[in-house]
Amino acid sequence: MQTLKVDLGERSYPIHIGEGLLDQPELLAPHIAGRQVAIISNETVAPLYLERLSRSLSAYSVISVILPDGEAHKNWETLQLIFDGLLTARHDRRTTVIALGGGVIGDMAGFAAACYQRGVDFIQVPTTLLSQVDSSVGGKTGINHPLGKNMVGAFYQPQAVLIDTATLNTLPPRELSAGLAEVIKYGLICDEPFLTWLEEHVDALRNLDQVALTEAISRSCAAKALVVNADERESGVRATLNLGHTFGHAIETHMGYGVWLHGEAVAAGTVMALEMSQRLGWISAQERDRGIHLFQRAGLPVIPPEEMTEADFLEHMAIDKKVIDGRLRLVLLRHMGEAVVTDDYPKEILQATLGADYRALAQLKG
Amino acid sequence: MQTLKVDLGERSYPIHIGEGLLDQPELLAPHIAGRQVAIISNETVAPLYLERLSRSLSAYSVISVILPDGEAHKNWETLQLIFDGLLTARHDRRTTVIALGGGVIGDMAGFAAACYQRGVDFIQVPTTLLSQVDSSVGGKTGINHPLGKNMVGAFYQPQAVLIDTATLNTLPPRELSAGLAEVIKYGLICDEPFLTWLEEHVDALRNLDQVALTEAISRSCAAKALVVNADERESGVRATLNLGHTFGHAIETHMGYGVWLHGEAVAAGTVMALEMSQRLGWISAQERDRGIHLFQRAGLPVIPPEEMTEADFLEHMAIDKKVIDGRLRLVLLRHMGEAVVTDDYPKEILQATLGADYRALAQLKG
Numbered sequence: 001m002q003t004l005k006v007d008l009g010e011r012s013y014p015i016h017i018g019e020g021l022l023d024q025p026e027l028l029a030p031h032i033a034g035r036q037v038a039i040i041s042n043e044t045v046a047p048l049y050l051e052r053l054s055r056s057l058s059a060y061s062v063i064s065v066i067l068p069d070g071e072a073h074k075n076w077e078t079l080q081l082i083f084d085g086l087l088t089a090r091h092d093r094r095t096t097v098i099a100l101g102g103g104v105i106g107d108m109a110g111f112a113a114a115c116y117q118r119g120v121d122f123i124q125v126p127t128t129l130l131s132q133v134d135s136s137v138g139g140k141t142g143i144n145h146p147l148g149k150n151m152v153g154a155f156y157q158p159q160a161v162l163i164d165t166a167t168l169n170t171l172p173p174r175e176l177s178a179g180l181a182e183v184i185k186y187g188l189i190c191d192e193p194f195l196t197w198l199e200e201h202v203d204a205l206r207n208l209d210q211v212a213l214t215e216a217i218s219r220s221c222a223a224k225a226l227v228v229n230a231d232e233r234e235s236g237v238r239a240t241l242n243l244g245h246t247f248g249h250a251i252e253t254h255m256g257y258g259v260w261l262h263g264e265a266v267a268a269g270t271v272m273a274l275e276m277s278q279r280l281g282w283i284s285a286q287e288r289d290r291g292i293h294l295f296q297r298a299g300l301p302v303i304p305p306e307e308m309t310e311a312d313f314l315e316h317m318a319i320d321k322k323v324i325d326g327r328l329r330l331v332l333l334r335h336m337g338e339a340v341v342t343d344d345y346p347k348e349i350l351q352a353t354l355g356a357d358y359r360a361l362a363q364l365k366g
Numbered sequence: 367m368q369t370l371k372v373d374l375g376e377r378s379y380p381i382h383i384g385e386g387l388l389d390q391p392e393l394l395a396p397h398i399a400g401r402q403v404a405i406i407s408n409e410t411v412a413p414l415y416l417e418r419l420s421r422s423l424s425a426y427s428v429i430s431v432i433l434p435d436g437e438a439h440k441n442w443e444t445l446q447l448i449f450d451g452l453l454t455a456r457h458d459r460r461t462t463v464i465a466l467g468g469g470v471i472g473d474m475a476g477f478a479a480a481c482y483q484r485g486v487d488f489i490q491v492p493t494t495l496l497s498q499v500d501s502s503v504g505g506k507t508g509i510n511h512p513l514g515k516n517m518v519g520a521f522y523q524p525q526a527v528l529i530d531t532a533t534l535n536t537l538p539p540r541e542l543s544a545g546l547a548e549v550i551k552y553g554l555i556c557d558e559p560f561l562t563w564l565e566e567h568v569d570a571l572r573n574l575d576q577v578a579l580t581e582a583i584s585r586s587c588a589a590k591a592l593v594v595n596a597d598e599r600e601s602g603v604r605a606t607l608n609l610g611h612t613f614g615h616a617i618e619t620h621m622g623y624g625v626w627l628h629g630e631a632v633a634a635g636t637v638m639a640l641e642m643s644q645r646l647g648w649i650s651a652q653e654r655d656r657g658i659h660l661f662q663r664a665g666l667p668v669i670p671p672e673e674m675t676e677a678d679f680l681e682h683m684a685i686d687k688k689v690i691d692g693r694l695r696l697v698l699l700r701h702m703g704e705a706v707v708t709d710d711y712p713k714e715i716l717q718a719t720l721g722a723d724y725r726a727l728a729q730l731k732g
Contacts, residue, residue, distance in 0.1 A: 087513035147453035
């Protein structure tokens with residue numbers, strides 16, 4: 001087992017990573033203050049892992065709230081089921097909410113914990129690669145609104161994060177690839193040697209090699225923890241974690257939540273950021289193609305949806321949270337392994353990027 | 367104009383109190399960071415003050431969201447109207463949300479500001495006495511749930527609070543009295559000399575004497591700011607602000623939101639706390655009666671609803687946020703002007719308090 005510490009003063013918390021951690025109650029006990037625990041999971045994950053986690057919590061009064069699965073349910077109506085469950089079971093403000101599932105469960109359970117009685121304790125037990133390397137670190141919680149993704153939420157830190165790598169054995173391969181999109185992102189924004197490591201291990205990762213998975217998750221969490229340490233509330237450097245996300249969110253919004261997986265949209269969005277960085281002369285065409293090839297080997301889409309026009313992208317990006325007083329800030333690559341956030345670029349380069357021939361770029365020689 | 371500072375480190379903010387402040391744009395400008403402003407008000411207050419406030423904000427891009435009036439609408443569906451308005455007008459994360467109205471508007475606009483894009487700036491312009499002395503100070507925001515009051519919310523501090531005492535000229539007398547319940551509460555919990563001042567000025571306050579109102583609001587806000595300074599997250603001394611609220615919430619929940627005004631329920635609830643404190647031997651019967659008489663002179667109810675049984679009270683209080691692991695903590699008076707939070711009392715005294723003859727206690731000789 002590896003343990004990282006996210007250092008945020010009095011709200012610091014540990015991330016434990018390893019195989020079989022679900023069966024280790026001693027990892028949870030130090031982080032549960034009261035006698036009540038509410039496990040929030042979904043219809044897909046609960047049959048696989050709820051009983052095992054509940055067994056590790058036999059010392060507590062445990063309820064579970066099982067939500068429907070999927071991004072389409074990341075809304076107020078579903079969130080309300082958590083409040084209903086907590087209030088019906090008379091959970092008080094010393095209860096601990098545990099998220100057992102992927103990013104959607106983590107975001108909703110975390111937001112419910114942030115809001116229930118104005119804030120109760122919260123533990124993350126992420127069971128998808130994406131949530132293990134992304135949404136379980138950094139304190140972002142929230143739900144979607146019909147007019148925009150993650151528009152309603154809170155910054156709220158967990159007491160602890162427990163990552164059992166064995167849960168990836170039941171993850172569909174498409175979702176494993178989606179998680180790899182965020183793993184590759186860390187290499188691109190701040191860790192060039194990790195990119196090289198990924199090029200050597202991407203096949204092992206897709207084959208669920210537990211040693212490679214543990215290393216990739218650990219390095220990803222460490223990279224994110226470092227960025228989050230530096231900038232908890234996303235005014236500056238933290239925004240680099242959104243590489244590919246502005247383009248990606250436009251894709252997700254346009255296609256409808258859940259049609260593309262988040263990681264798939266991020267992959268195609270990051271390819272657009274690579275292309276724009278290349279057009280600005282910041283990275284070479286070879287470096288751009290290196291990124292594209294790695295995404296392809298990870299089983300990810302590198303071409304935005306054919307039906308999306310330039311106008312569609314601009315329409316969806318104008319409401320993005322990264323818009324400050326009407327100027328569109330983008331995360332781009334100054335070099336491979338070094339991202340920057342900027343609104344200082346010719347508008348024509350953005351337009352050319354939106355209109356580029358990604359189909360041609362995807363015809364790479366492996 | 368008087369200005370108090372609520373000292374919370376980097377989240378400190380000023381409270382300006384005085385007549386005609388709505389027409390002083392220079393008080394708002396230092397607290398608005400971006401170009402967008404969203405005024406949240408309701409159908410009762412907007413026709414009276416929205417145009418004037420908007421005129422003071424002519425330098426900004428201003429939208430308004432007008433909600434239905436009343437505690438019955440303090441729910442998610444109404445909150446959603448704020449998010450709809452912000453997103454439709456494409457307000458970004460530098461927008462400033464301004465609450466123009468009473469406590470319900472303040473709680474909902476504040477919670478919306480806390481959640482919109484995970485937190486945007488927020489200014490309170492409270493227009494009822496209750497919200498001026500209570501909900502505009504302390505950072506509590508939230509909405510009700512069908513199973514409990516204020517069960518979903520956030521601690522979120524405003525950038526500034528602007529209290530225009532002239533807005534009380536349009537407040538219904540019943541709501542003015544409800545606000546006085548909280549004013550009297552400050553005297554009872556921490557400021558005995560203020561109780562004496564109130565006994566001398568309660569008629570002037572009910573007659574809307576602006577000098578007396580300014581003094582009462584200022585002393586109340588100062589008392590609350592002091593308590594909030596000492597304990598921002600309500601683990602200890604802040605809980606004394608809930609004098610009368612545990613009993614009062616039970617009354618509100620049982621009667622249905624909005625049947626009794628919050629301040630009315632607090633008044634009757636505080637009388638119960640006075641009675642229990644007397645039964646514990648902490649205050650004398652004369653001191654209890656002094657409190658009851660002051661509430662009566664302020665035009666407030668001092669008898670709980672006839673239809674509520676002991677069992678009704680216990681049922682509703684068991685879900686109160688002040689319940690820690692099943693033990694009911696209550697705010698009681700150790701002396702007049704000194705409240706304590708305790709779960710150390712004989713259960714029989716609580717039961718006797720719930721069963722006391724408040725009708726007889728109300729027969730006081732003025």
